[in-house]
Amino acid sequence: MNDLTEYVTLISSDDFSYVVLRSTACISPIIRRMLDPSNGFMEASTNTVHFDNINGIVLEKVCEYFYYNEKNKDAKDVADPEYASTLLIMVRKLISVSFPTELCLELLMAADYLDV
């Protein structure tokens, strides 16, 4: 099983699974290292990562952020997600990641843990 699968699975503390593109998950250097076969982690062989400290709702927003980030990697002036709807970006069709404020603190902790 040496060739890398296109998709990987991220599992939250409350057993929600999210199947995402490997390239997007690897935006987080922590996940990238966990999934790197040369490091010999269990996660690399199963292509699955368990997060005991991140719950389902937060992990979902994190996955959304991964996609948002990859889409806008080379963009010059990326609009703030909150403003995405008010600017004329019909052409670009950016996925915006907006999240409820209540989620903010937990999301911040998860983002800091994942270094993303």
Add this chain to the structure above:
Amino acid sequence: MSGRRGGNTIRGPRSALTDFLAANNISAQQIRDDYQRRRQEGEEDAGEGASAQAPQQDDDEALAVAAQAEEDEKQTKKRKRNEKDAIDKIKKAKASKGGKGKKKAKRGDPDLDDDDGEEYEDEFNKKARPAPGQFEHCEVCSKRFTVTPYSKEGSDGGLLCTPCGKEFTKDLKKEQKAAQKQPVSRKRRKMESEKLDGVAAGGAKSLVQLCINRIAQHHDDVEELGDLPENLLDRLSAIFSKKRVMKSKTLPLFLRPDLDAVIVHDAAYLEEEDYQQIFAVCPNMRKLALSNTCQFKDASVDYMLERCHNLQHIQLYAANLVTEEMWHRLFQEAGSKLHTIKLKWLDAAFEDDVVAEMAECCPDLERLKLKLCRRLGEPAVEHIATMKNLKHLSLQIGNSVSNDTLIDLVTKRGSKLSTLSLDKFIDADNEVLQAIHDNCKRLSKLRFSENDTVSDAGFAALFTNWSNPPLTFVDVNSTRDVDNNNPTGPEEVIGVGSSGFKALMAHSGPALKHLDVASCRFIELSAFIDVFNGAQTYPALEYINISFCNKVDTSVTAGIFKSCPSLKQLVAFGCFDVQDVVVPRSIALIGVPRAQDAIEQFGVGIGVEEAIGRMVEKANITAH
């Protein structure tokens, strides 16, 4: 009369007379009704003639004059209804005025007459608004209050008492503000400002940054920050300070008993009780960093000395209310454990003998920063020279300090120093640099700025054959001759010039991370091209500031891109020969004039080679 402004000027089918009537609380429909009634009565009395003609004409115009007379007679009965109508009209006018003057489709207004009829009938059946002076129950809190002409109407049509009315308008204003669309240019500006702060260097923002922004936006609603790690707490406190919301209410969010360091970047709004709270909640802190601590007084220092026995690092900027005796006491009591002392902006107190006390009581002092302390002078420097364990020294002293004292300082302490920053010592001369050359063997950060005495040869001598390993941080900004009568400078170049610059880069090039030669305008173009020739690389260089070196041109910029693979920021204000730069990926170019959309340009996802290729093409095209 306020209803007249904005939305109530004449438009469309509405006539001036209708306007006049509305402004004077005269209801056209009511006049019509009254007239009809009178007409019927008149008919019964067998008087048709005059009254029969009037309805043929336009309702409003004909009846206006008659209406006036009627008005005076039946004032009390109509007053309630009229007041309500007037209030409606004003509200309608205000609603149409909102939205920054944009004319929304006047749904109701074009056909005012028809709509008026329906509205007035509806309101006629509703309960009338009580006259000013009468009592009414508040819609929200059900308290009894006296109706005034200024009483606000609540969302269900009832009236609100004064406090509820205030809350209501405040909420309304907030909603309106949020609903307003931000003009695009302002958003752009905000984005650029954030990029200049280093927050987002192109591409999408990090999730951490997004969350922090959201928290800062809703700072009012945050009750507790939970278990955030210290670095995040620090970033959050930085943003709070930047947005000027670090106040008594938000301060407790950042205080936890287990904290090692308390850092407040802008303590301008904090008062004595807040400082007490800081020391009460975090007695085990080892580092205290307060900037803009204008309200930090003796009592707070006293409490700090009482509670916090582990303080090792103190940073107090602008603590101007602390008295001289208190400074003495601070160093006497806490000095033995102190490793870091950073003080800036002290105008009222802090004399040379406090520095003497500091030198005596703080034997383990390793980091000292004294900037902009107005009362310090030469004796202070002499005392500093006696501090045996100094590793990092940063001085900016306004009063004149003789060269001999400086040389003495460097000679005594130079060997252990790894940071030396001498800012604005205008009269320091070549001898001081010579002393640095002779005594400093392990410097990694050197700042020698705002000086117009040292010559180019002096700088060259410093960096040639220097046994110090390559520096990581060099800041020699504003070292040049300033003479309005002689703009091209003297024969013998003063300040960092071509030979000094070349020697600097030759010495420190391999390890240099941060280079600042702003305003060193006598460095020649040839020197720049020699240093940044593309062939030689400076692997660690991340930040370059060549502002106001007006000999720099586009080829230098291209050379810089080529020679500095780790470059993140290039600041080039006032370099007018730099044009048409194509910026490679992940580099921020700031300050180049005639930029297309912003004062800074970002690499747009192309490599360095391609960027340089494009620039060469452009240069060729413009040449032909």
